[in-house]
Amino acid sequence: MYVAVKGGEKAIENAHRLLAEERRGDVSIAELDVKQIQHQLKLAVSRVMTEGSCYDEELAALAIKQASGDLVEAIFLLRAYRTTLTRFFTTEPIQTESMQLCRRISATYKDLPGGQVLGPTYDYTLRLLDFKLAAEGGEPTGVEPAAPHNLDAMPRVMDVLNREGLIEPAEPSGMPEEATDLTREPLKLPANRPTRLQNLARADEGFLLALGYSTQRGYANSHPFAGEIRVGWVNVSLTPPELGFEIEIGEIEITECEMINQFKGSKEVPPQFTRGYGLTFGHSERKAMAMALVDRALRCDELGEERIAPAQDEEFVLAHSDNVEASGFVQHLKLPHYVDFQSELEMIRKLRAKQQRSANLTGEENSDG
Amino acid sequence: MMASQNPETETPVTNPDIKKRQHWLSVLAKSPLKPIEKVWAEYRGFVHYELIRPPEIGLAMVQARTGGTGSPFNLGEITVTRAAANIQETTGFGFIRGRNKRQAELMAVFDALLQREATEGELITKLIKPLDRALKAAADERSAKVAATKVEFFTMVRGEAE
Numbered sequence: 209m210y211v212a213v214k215g216g217e218k219a220i221e222n223a224h225r226l227l228a229e230e231r232r233g234d235v236s237i238a239e240l241d242v243k244q245i246q247h248q249l250k251l252a253v254s255r256v257m258t259e260g261s262c263y264d265e266e267l268a269a270l271a272i273k274q275a276s277g278d279l280v281e282a283i284f285l286l287r288a289y290r291t292t293l294t295r296f297f298t299t300e301p302i303q304t305e306s307m308q309l310c311r312r313i314s315a316t317y318k319d320l321p322g323g324q325v326l327g328p329t330y331d332y333t334l335r336l337l338d339f340k341l342a343a344e345g346g347e348p349t350g351v352e353p354a355a356p357h358n359l360d361a362m363p364r365v366m367d368v369l370n371r372e373g374l375i376e377p378a379e380p381s382g383m384p385e386e387a388t389d390l391t392r393e394p395l396k397l398p399a400n401r402p403t404r405l406q407n408l409a410r411a412d413e414g415f416l417l418a419l420g421y422s423t424q425r426g427y428a429n430s431h432p433f434a435g436e437i438r439v440g441w442v443n444v445s446l447t448p449p450e451l452g453f454e455i456e457i458g459e460i461e462i463t464e465c466e467m468i469n470q471f472k473g474s475k476e477v478p479p480q481f482t483r484g485y486g487l488t489f490g491h492s493e494r495k496a497m498a499m500a501l502v503d504r505a506l507r508c509d510e511l512g513e514e515r516i517a518p519a520q521d522e523e524f525v526l527a528h529s530d531n532v533e534a535s536g537f538v539q540h541l542k543l544p545h546y547v548d549f550q551s552e553l554e555m556i557r558k559l560r561a562k563q564q565r566s567a568n569l570t571g572e573e574n575s576d577g
Numbered sequence: 578m579m580a581s582q583n584p585e586t587e588t589p590v591t592n593p594d595i596k597k598r599q600h601w602l603s604v605l606a607k608s609p610l611k612p613i614e615k616v617w618a619e620y621r622g623f624v625h626y627e628l629i630r631p632p633e634i635g636l637a638m639v640q641a642r643t644g645g646t647g648s649p650f651n652l653g654e655i656t657v658t659r660a661a662a663n664i665q666e667t668t669g670f671g672f673i674r675g676r677n678k679r680q681a682e683l684m685a686v687f688d689a690l691l692q693r694e695a696t697e698g699e700l701i702t703k704l705i706k707p708l709d710r711a712l713k714a715a716a717d718e719r720s721a722k723v724a725a726t727k728v729e730f731f732t733m734v735r736g737e738a739e
Contacts, residue, residue: 262656297657308719402651458675
């Protein structure tokens, strides 16, 4: 328990001023512009939008600037901002198969229809520090465009496998499941898959990364393949009641990952591949992959697998995935716990005194004996 | 809540008037503001409109589908701006992703003008077609650069070195 305290206004005000000064840093160096963050720290912006659960590049960039680059703090700022806005609409489900691709790779098929398109990736970079970037080195050389129609017709890798019937359908039960909206209703367990996916989409990347990694190392033994990873732009459509028909209101960039996992089969289901799904705002590949691994691990009950690993424990995963909640609870320890601590102190003193007394008593008894 | 949730209704719109309107609304929502302002400058002098809903910023929950094609789930929200304007008895609407109030307002005005026979033809030619071309060109440019990164992987046969 923590208690309200009075006073400290002046100190707090000064602390805020000092923070603003620290954030600005050396004033002889040009100030960072929100636009620069938006356009040059794109991957940080993607993460803040995904976990802040609000797609708005400009707001995410502002949050990053305000938080001095602390992304979890920036996520908190964005989440707080969204609570000030009214929800006008729910969109139609985005159609990821018709995204305008920036990247599409598969680790399962070399010659997949439509081909592999690397897009802007760090995958093949050498991870050597590039001192040219430090030396304010001009414009990049840019890429020579190829014919854009090269990107036509890229069927889902899952559909290719599906033709042979070797992979489960996207909805194995065949029964649509109703999603809970976790921004409006508390998480209830057991949660169905659409509800879990919303939780995972908002979840902390580091947490999911560690859990996903644990499944690869044998804690759940999922044996995954990156079936397909896509990054690109999709249309966002909604149906305003005033119009009564569907309209497109813009595009968003998303990252989608479909993991393919081994499944030995059960009494009811023949051996086949199963799926894990990851989807994020912006370009957030690591997060999308980790999300797909954890999504698959959490399906253990549905697939009749033994629940043995942390990543399969729905309650553990879903209750600890949100970094705004986690950060809040860990950091609330900084709030005054004076009264709480005083009572603990009292108790320890009493216990000590009691122990001392009984030791003395035994001592006396012994010396008597 | 004014949410619309009809994930399973994929009835294609057949009404040609609605199809035309869907097209120009989509183009106006996705285009940058600058060229829209430029065309507006030509109309500003003699078009009088009443903002029946001043531009307003809010959110829309983006839905996606489990596994890409399964049950809908809530991915996260986007900021949206909406506005509505009357030109005499015609009501135009602006709905855009993001927080550009000016663009939502102009979109509503142009939606009203485009619904009116007297101005539809010229605006399609002056505004919608050039914007549409620019959007397609920008998308093509993006795709052309990405297409340059298309690869052919060859599998190497592993074996003993001779």
